[in-house]
Amino acid sequence: MRADGPAIVVSDIRKSYGDLRAVDGVSFTVAEGEFFGLLGPNGAGKSTTLEIIEGLRKPDSGSVRILGESPWPRNPALLPKMGVQLQASSFFERLTSKEQLQTFGSLYGVSRAAAVDMLELVGLTDKADVQENNLSGGQRQRLSIACALAHDPEIVFLDEPTAALDPQARRNLWDVLRAIQARGKTIVYTTHHLDEAEILCDRVAVVDKGRVMAMGAPAWLVRKLDAQTQVIVEHGTVTVEIARNLPGADKVIDDGVSVIIATNDAGLTIKALGELDALNKAQVRTATLEDVFLHLTGRAYRE
Incomplete structure (x- = not known):
């Protein structure tokens, strides 16, 4: 049993590839139930930071605590508590939306019925029997998020979930993300869309050249700019x-x-x-x- 505290604590993490400092001393905390955004230009270190937090990469130094535990070395106890949606989503070939969710859920011992419940959350109930390759781009993104939620994790990591979506599909996905947070989930996500970050996020961290340049509630950061x-x-x-x-x-x-x-x-x-x-x-x-x-x-x- 962990002590009460932040859902995520990131302390001075660093990661270099040769002479490139991809992450250069990043620190922040994320509260339980918070919608936290990582913003930054291409190559700023957002995805590497997210992968370190998720336990997919080992930092050169610094530490990460997820729900009181370290995600690295790979921590099997944390896996059921985290849901991860990567930039590039991969699905099992020739499976319907329902079958995709049931397959993902089975990896965590989730019942077939419980896994399919996620279709309703992401608005894909009417696409349950449609093969993934016949879904639109926005529907595929929603299915990808549903797969990340199939085991009902406490923390959800989303890496640019609205990338390449048209404006209508993006706004539709906003409703899905709000619904996820309303269920008490902690959400950490990256995006290039500043308008949606301003609307959705409780707090954001602006990252550039591997460092946190500013952090806080969007409205507070705007007021601080005094433009x-x-x-x-x-x-x-x-x-x-x-x-x-x-x-x-x-x-x-x-x-x-x-x-x-x-x-x-x-x-x-x-x-x-x-x-x-x-x-x-x-x-x-x-x-x-x-x-x-x-x-x-x-x-x-x-x-």
Whole structure:
């Protein structure tokens, strides 16, 4: 019996491949029932960090505790308590959705009926008798998550579960992830979609070059950035000269479609635009988690 405490404790883990420091002193904790996101650009060390936590890779140094136990060396006692969905999902050939789940469940001694219950959770009950290769991309992702949940684990690891999905399939999967957390599960996941991390996660860690650059609730990280608000008005509504002289206006950009006013006092600027009758179709854009991400990791594209 473990003492009460965090579901996951990661302490100064490091992993190098030759001269490349893939993970360089990462530390964080995840509370029971928390939805925790690992965010970062390509090559930031997210997947390696996740694989170390899952017990799939041995760290060069540092330690990980999952539910009070170490996942490395491979810990059979922890396996039934963890569900893992990797970036690339593999299924047994020629099996239906129901048969896939029953097969995965049987590896943990789960009854066939209990395993199939996961189909309802991920919204695939009507696809129970459909072979995996005939499912859509979004349905395959949901089946992959159902397989990770077939044995009812306490902690679920998801590595970019919404990658390559269309917007409708992504939002459908959000409902599945919310339903999983509502069942009391602890979720740790990686993603490149900052909008969904901002909506789904209780806390996130922004990782770059193998290090945690910032960590906290998305809303807290956004407030901490203290970024300017952008008031966007339709091109021709006001001139750049007028916009530059508005109260609160700090910087004005004319992109040919809109006049974008950066301001530290949006209320004052919007009030002035209203007095000029220039608020028709105006938009107000506040900082988002994406702004935090770009501020911390830079804007240069990475392969």
